[in-house]
Amino acid sequence: MGRIFNFSAGPAMLPVDVLKEAADEMLDYKGTGMSVMEMSHRSKAYESIIQEAEKDLRDLLNIPDNYKVLFLQGGASQQFAMIPMNLMKNKVADYIITGLWAKKAYQEASVYGKANIIASSADKNFSYIPDCSDLPISEDADYVHICENNTIYGTKFKTLPNTKGKTLVADVSSCFLSEPMDVTKYGVIYGGVQKNIGPAGVVIVIIREDLITEDTLPGTPTMLKYKIHADSASLYNTPPAYGIYMCGKVFKWLKKQGGLEAIKIKNEKKAAILYDYLDQSKLFKGTVEKKDRSLMNVPFVTGNADLDAKFVKEAKEAGLENLKGHRTVGGMRASIYNAMPEEGVQKLVEFMKEFEARNL
Ligand SMILES: *Cc1c(COP(=O)(O)O)cnc(C)c1O
Secondary structure, eight states, rough: OOEEOOSSSSSSOOHHHHHHHHHHHHSSTSSSSOOOSOTTTTTTHHHHHHHHHHHHHHHTOOOTEEEEEEESSSSSHHHHHHEEEEOOSSSSEEEEEEEEHHHHHHHOOOOHHHHEEEEEEEGGTTOOOOOSSSSSOOOOSOOOOEEEEEEOOOOOOEOOOOOOOOOOOOHHHHHHTOOOOOOOGSSSSEEETTTSSTTTTTTEEEEEEOOOSSOOOOTTOGGGGGHHHHHHHTOOOOHHHHHHHHHHHHHHHHHHHHHHHHHHHHHHHHHHHHHHHHOOOSOOOEEEEEEGSSSSEEEEEOOOOHHHHHHHHHHTTEEEOOBBBBBBTTTTEOOOOSOOOHHHHHHHHHHHHHHHHOOO
16 A cells, blocks of 8 residues: 555654655664664764754754754643743743643643733634734733644634734744744744654754743753753753654755745645635535634534544545544644645545535
8 A cells, every 4th residue: 555645733744755765774874884763862973963954944944043943852742831941030921822732831831920811712712813913911921922823723823923022932833844934033933843844752942042041940850941952952861863863854855845935835835725625615614714724734624523524534545544623623624734745635625526526
């Protein structure tokens, strides 16, 4: 059997070229006689792997010199705690609640200080992004936190909130490297890589240098201090070495695709194929306000749970897998990250048309 089209929200598809290259290097990485999995993280060979990965990421995102790039473990979820532990000097932070991940980040911050909800789209099951142009930002807030792309609900911030001068912190797990971003607008950008960049086990943190201090909350474990990792260039302890190597390959693949401007055009084209069909379908309906639609995660429903289940089952038989929606939205969700080829989205839409004709 060949490869299927995997529409999972994460872990998700990786580019075939990247997987093939890794397979070729599996037993003997560039004449070292060993796999990257077996290699010391202090070796010359590994040093160049991690340094090149960082350099390529800096090139892709145009990361200014006053930002550090950290490759850490614990997933995006660990950042939910690490951020307040390192940034909550006044023990106050503002959170915008646009979905389940945003809420989890907020709940974790509440353990360490006063976390305020300054906007929310919970009233309509997170199907839109609230107006964030004039929010009641707390005067003593250490930062304002957003989840930029809401993986479960399929919404994305198209304009960043007006933080009134406060540091912006963003979870970009499910839109990381899907389009260019202006790093200078943020204090911290973080994301688990298993959605759009690499294998699970790595979280990337891009953090402005002045936010990295010794002054963390009392009791902060050594491993959860940004300064420890920044001072040792992500090699304080053994990093998720193989995962970082795979991320590095994806960075090179992205450069070969023409960088983030080019990948954005491809992503817009793929998403339009699906959204255009949804907008005229008599059976399927998108669940998100049009202006806030994500390019990466596309939830849709028929309005009939039995029919939804039938669709997911038959789609799987047609080689289109993991289309079941999150239980809080129901229906279906197609995650179409960078590595999903346009052909996969076309196949999905063809299948939807055919299913619609049979079931309307
Ligand atoms: C998947 C996801 C997370 C959780 O990531 P882990 O790496 O599993 O902790 C957090 N935020 C967003 C937006 C996600 O999509």
